[in-house]
Amino acid sequence: MDEALALAARGRGATSPNPMVGAVVTVGGRTVGRGYHARAGAPHAEVVALEEAGESARGGRLYCTLEPCCHTGRTGPCVERVVQAGLREVVVAVEDPNPRVNGEGLTYLREHGVAVSVGLRRAEATRLNEAFFTVQRLARPFVTIKAAVSLDSCIAKAPGQRTALTGPESSIHAHGVRASVDAIAVGSETVCIDDPLLTARGVTRSRRLVRVLFDTRMRTPPTSRVLRTLDAGPVVVITTEAAVEAWPTRVVALKAAGATIEALPTRDPAAAMSLLLAYDVCDILVEGGAVLHRSIWAAGVVDRVRLYVAPVTLGPGAVPWMPGGEISMAALGGGASQSLGDDVLLEADVQRVD
Ligand SMILES: NC(=O)c1ccc[n+]([C@@H]2O[C@H](COP(=O)([O-])OP(=O)(O)OC[C@H]3O[C@@H](n4cnc5c(N)ncnc54)[C@H](OP(=O)(O)O)[C@@H]3O)[C@@H](O)[C@H]2O)c1
Structure with a gap:
């Protein structure tokens, strides 16, 4: 997750109104894919990491600094890609407060047989996206x-x-x-x-x-x-x-x-x-x-x-x-x-x- 957070920070100053997000795919403790959201409209971090991992992602674990999205915005829903990639587990730092996600992404993953845990490095991930969270909370x-x-x-x-x-x-x-x-x-x-x-x-x-x-x-x-x-x-x-x-x-x-x-x-x-x-x-x-x-x-x-x-x-x-x-x-x-x-x-x- 520390590496995913560092990857996410590379998008600083370029992703608004989207959050900064980083993702790392591991298999048996070995990293097989890395990604971050580079700017609004660019592919999401999870998709970049899964693309780099390719077939080797199957049975692996995804570390993601923010809950994967479940809606179609400028790009498709990330949770579908996660399920298609055959991941066994997803570790999320913090839930996405966007009303179009807000736990729905986690529910989708669980319903499709993916183990989900939330809260690893929550404080760091929340601070990283303090601007995005402020917008969601206070408009x-x-x-x-x-x-x-x-x-x-x-x-x-x-x-x-x-x-x-x-x-x-x-x-x-x-x-x-x-x-x-x-x-x-x-x-x-x-x-x-x-x-x-x-x-x-x-x-x-x-x-x-x-x-x-x-x-x-x-x-x-x-x-x-x-x-x-x-x-x-x-x-x-x-x-x-x-x-x-x-x-x-x-x-x-x-x-x-x-x-x-x-x-x-x-x-x-x-x-x-x-x-x-x-x-x-x-x-x-x-x-x-x-x-x-x-x-x-x-x-x-x-x-x-x-x-x-x-x-x-x-x-x-x-x-x-x-x-x-x-x-x-x-x-x-x-x-x-x-x-x-x-x-x-x-x-x-x-x-x-x-
Ligand atoms: N050291 C620093 O970090 C720093 C930074 C910036 C400036 N400065 C210095 O500070 C001085 C200027 O500062 P200042 O405090 O006199 O003025 P300011 O804060 O730069 O400007 C104040 C003006 O902004 C306008 N304004 C419009 N909407 C406002 C709102 N919602 N709330 C408050 N003001 C609003 C008002 O004029 P209108 O009624 O005409 O709209 C008000 O008189 C300069 O000497 C400058 O060099 C120093």
Whole structure:
């Protein structure tokens, strides 16, 4: 199962809206087939592994990081292939919560004489697909807020000032994370001040990144760099119906520059996140600034907090990240830290009771 998990992880950043899945076929303790789901629409991991194993799979055992599917989507049901291959046993790490599977795959296998066990490396398999599980459970993407902060918890030297805080090691790490998510989001103030590209640089990425701008006054300049790099991925501007009505010429200019405008009835970050599922966004990194972070935190749709802490103090007049400590430690769990050059990376998950 460890090998199946490692195989599954090779699909990171490429499989949404599908999960990452890995599979290994063994016969008498010898591996005869390996597979993983490379991208949405590509063959499922089990099918790849069974194809590699061929006739030698007969009487063998399949290790699979997720319950094999029993429905016909873009590819046929995997459970039928498993039965046809003559496997004796299937070991599954975790059930597929997709309502079209949800235990049905396991039932099908048992009814066709295949021994099934579930739960080996369950925690690891669940974490691997935390984005997919969040979508299934909460009908919204997995949301990480990320910021570079000073020791006094500020994100910029002064309002309106672009401030580079962290070192090259943090930058390499941050671009690696960008390569693995489906989308990056920022607020309109960050677009106006930083004019960021919101691309994953220095890393390999097979899918285009969705760039999301939260902008309820249509302030995004049509000439902004994010709109001049549409090859890197689409740009979705999340706004309100009132804004579209109030600034029609800005809407026309942004559309002409290649942006897709999504107007919601109200400024509702939770609804915005759910809307992004239509763009196959299951895993989103919200890079700031502070106003957007606070609003998303208050809406209760943050799953992970990632802070790159730089060894500098910005002092009075700087832009605070979370004034008043809106993110309480009590809400966070499973924290970890790591040195990145002179910086420290802090990561913690939000504890949910739902
Ligand atoms: N250190 C870091 O990691 C980091 C990261 C990013 C930015 N920055 C810095 O942070 C500063 C900008 O950050 P900021 O906090 O002032 O602004 P911001 O979060 O980038 O943008 C805030 C703006 O987003 C718009 N918005 C649209 N929908 C929203 C929603 N649902 N919730 C909240 N805001 C929404 C609002 O403007 P409208 O009313 O016009 O829509 C709001 O004023 C810059 O100095 C930038 O350099 C630092």
